[in-house]
Amino acid sequence: MRRILLVEPSYKNKYPPLGLMKISAYHKLKGDFVQFVKGCDPALRRNRWDRIYIATLFTFYWKITLDTIRYYLPSVTSPKNIFVGGVMATLLANEIEKETNVKVIRGLIDQPGMLDPGDRHIVDALTPDYSILTDINYEYGLEDAYLGYATRGCPNNCAFCAVNRIEPEFVHYLPLKKQVKAIEEIYGPKQDLVLMDNNVLASENFEEIIKDILDLGFYRGAKFNGRLRRVDFNQG
Ligand code: SF4
The missing domain is CATH 3.30.750 (Transcription Regulator spoIIAA)
Known part of the structure; x- marks a missing residue:
């Protein structure tokens, strides 16, 4: 069982992180342990994670997003175990890779095997895992x-x-x-x-x-x- 941390930077937003909710559904199907957090959490940072996913939103959240990526770098054995996706990640993929050396997912996860080579699931087609929203105290307004x-x-x-x-x-x-x-x-x-x-x-x-x-x-x-x-x- 892998240990998976899902992170949404601590910007304000009213829509729950649908991409992370689908990634959670995927990893739970694979039998992995999944934890969701909004922002930087010292206790979770001290843990070791097999993989960390970090969502991104608008490009004007560049600093808070990069700070969040850098914050969790010590929690994985390699920057390549941090997967960054979403709007800003797609638009500024090269810049994020250059700054942090993490893996950037461009666009949708709409093909099999994009997270684990050889896997048959299409993450984008999975039913989102609403249960991760209870991991945090943040209220999205539209959850x-x-x-x-x-x-x-x-x-x-x-x-x-x-x-x-x-x-x-x-x-x-x-x-x-x-x-x-x-x-x-x-x-x-x-x-x-x-x-x-x-x-x-x-x-x-x-x-x-x-x-x-x-x-x-x-x-x-x-x-x-x-x-x-x-x-x-x-x-x-
Ligand atoms: S490309 Fe489509 S979604 Fe984007 S601004 Fe134009 S009409 Fe709207």
């Missing part, structure tokens, strides 16, 4: 929600936007119902629905996506636990 995607990528190519570098292929439709049901089966019903899509309006299947959302119980005026349910279209 009582089904987190999912109805599309991936974006068909546009705006010069200022990073989406095409992170998700280069536009996928018009992903089965939202399947994702929500899988989360509900393991972690119980959630209050809200958060779509992490970049540009859901560009989908040829937009009407089908809206039907899926309605069928899942997110219609106008829908309530759960006495509160109105929300659908958060992250960026679309």
Whole structure:
């Protein structure tokens, strides 16, 4: 059993770290021990970890992210046992590697074997592990929600936007119902629905996506636990 530490730098954010939640699901499938932490924790730093994953977000979090990577370097036997992924990591991969010598994952983990050569799982397709959120005291604001995607990528190519570098292929439709049901089966019903899509309006299947959302119980005026349910279209 490997010991895996998942780290999100201590920047403020309202969306739970979906990538780390899927990586957690992957490692638990492999029988590994997984611990999640937000920021720099001296006790966890003193431990030894077989692998540490560090999430990244916006490029203006460069300093806090690099400080976090450097903080955990003594906790692994080699910098190559620290895997850094996410938005900033994809955009500034060469710079991060040059500064820290860690392994940078560019874009999505959407092919088998990207974390362990020869493994058959596709991490990006796994049901996120919500249980890691109880490892920390931080409140994201949107954690009582089904987190999912109805599309991936974006068909546009705006010069200022990073989406095409992170998700280069536009996928018009992903089965939202399947994702929500899988989360509900393991972690119980959630209050809200958060779509992490970049540009859901560009989908040829937009009407089908809206039907899926309605069928899942997110219609106008829908309530759960006495509160109105929300659908958060992250960026679309
Ligand atoms: S996600 Fe928005 S900003 Fe980015 S390429 Fe698509 S339309 Fe342009």
